[in-house]
Amino acid sequence: MHNSSKENVKRGFASRSAALRLFGQVLEGKRLDTALAEIDQLSADVAFTRLLLMQCLRLYYAAEPLALRFTERRPSRLDRLILIMGVVQLVFLELAPHAVVAETVALAPKKSRGFINAVLRKITHYWQTSEDQEALRKNAIAHNAPPWLKIRLGQDWGNDAASAILRAQASIPPLDLAFISPEARDKWLASVPFEAQILPHGAVRIKTMPIADIAGFAEGQCWVQDGAAQLPVWLLRQHLKGKKVLDMCAAPGGKTAQILACGAEVTALDRDIKRMQRFDENMQRLGFAPRTVLADGENWTAERDFDVVFLDAPCSASGTIRRHPDMLFRDHDPRLHEAQCALFKQAIGLLKPGGILLYSVCSIRPSEGVGLMARLAADLKPYAFSKTDLAALAEVIRMDRLPHTPEHQIQTLPCDSEAIGGMDGFFIAAYQV
Ligand SMILES: C[S@@+](CC[C@H](N)C(=O)[O-])C[C@H]1O[C@@H](n2cnc3c(N)ncnc32)[C@H](O)[C@@H]1O
DSSP states (O other): OOHHHHHHHHHHHHHHHHHHHHHHHHHTTOOHHHHHHHHHHHOSOHHHHHHHHHHHHHTHHHHHHHHHTTOSSOOOHHHHHHHHHHHIIIIISOOOHHHHHHHHHTTSOGGGHHHHHHHHHHHHHHHHHOSOHHHHHHHHHHTOSOHHHHHHHHHHHOHHHHHHHHHHHHSOOOEEEEESSHHHHHHHHHHOSSOOEEOTTSOEEEOOOOGGGSTTTTTTSEEEOOTGGGHHHHHTGGGTTTOEEEESSOTTOHHHHHHHHTTOEEEEEESOHHHHHHHHHHHHHHTOOOEEEESOTTTOOOOSOEEEEEEEOOOOOGGGTTTOGGGGGSOOOTTHHHHHHHHHHHHHTTEEEEEEEEEEESOOOGGGTHHHHHHHSTTSEEOOOOHHHHHHHTTTSOTTOSSSOTTTEEEOOTTTTGGGTOOOOOEEEEEEO
16 A cells, blocks of 8 residues: 555544544534534544534434444444444445445444444445435435424424425535625635625625635634624614614624624623633624623613614524534523523613614524514514515525515525525514614
8 A cells, every 4th residue: 555545544544533533422412613623633634524523413314214224233322323424424425435434444343343344335235226316315314303303394384394494404504704894805706716606685605614714814804604694784784884783692793793894883792701702802803892791681781772782692593503413412492482582671671762673593493583573572663674685685585484574574494595505594573662
């Protein structure tokens, strides 16, 4: 074997071994962002390790039945994870079978290697001789969720949308960027050597890449923010210049940066000290200096003189599973509903007469969106978004999916704009006091 091929095999083994270890730990409850941050120390090939870890989590429920179909005995937990990782590589990442089998078998304890080798070979044979691989893959992805989630998606959005959401959740999301100004964005677009797309509201979409490689990132020209997450501020952009704005759940600061970029005078509040440290770093990088408050928004009071309050409330984050696939393995904290109600009421009380509240959650659960608004905001005056903006968004989002007037409520689903990479699921509503 050449030295360089030996080196590749070693790197392949180290990456797979790191991904396997972190995969098991995330399933046991380790935070995904902690696991991702550890890749650097565990593997030289950070991009491949990250891809493998994320796809094992995203595709767990699609890969597991395929893996178990060819086992005659119940595998140990470790063997099951190794087999799932094998299926993800063979079927969903379509990596070369001989390398996948050899390097995945090497991850197993000595006593299981024969078993893992036999099962992976059967899977490879089944896969290579199947007449319609695309149909098999689609069918596996249609079941790629724990039973509670499948039932919930069907009940909330109907079977067709539920299937489309599962498809979107299984895919590798693109990277969306926001810029400190339209001029900075246009200059950046003219200078980068790769393809970039502009969504109707100005979010820039590129293929995923390490953040450190994004030109202009370190210089504070842009930040990473999903296209759907950019909508709430964009929808109110005409109301922000020179206005007194409260961002009530501000960290890590994506929306605050957008509000500041519109020329508002911002108070950014959050109760989480660690997240506020990240917020400060982000603001420093972007050259912004908003007033910050570390406090619990449920009982923070001030004069009722805000023109606009953004309440980007804590939520199940069920609209962001493709970016946070660890959520497939744990349900959200039901006490979040109480927090959403308390924050909403507090936010309303901080607005001056005529002021606007924008409520948003990165959730696709109606109980945190349209259902919650029906309970909390029935007596409030809806604030209608601009018809021109809504028409522009209709190019990439289905605007007719809510039973209420779409002029003050928007619900995106992960399958919106599927052809160009989907977007996070977000609920957005606005009221004027
Ligand atoms: C969805 S995140 C906000 C994301 C942020 N708006 C952005 O665009 O980067 C929700 C935030 O609410 C904060 N939070 C949760 N409960 C809170 C409370 N009672 N008071 C203040 N902040 C709270 C969390 O610490 C978290 O940072």
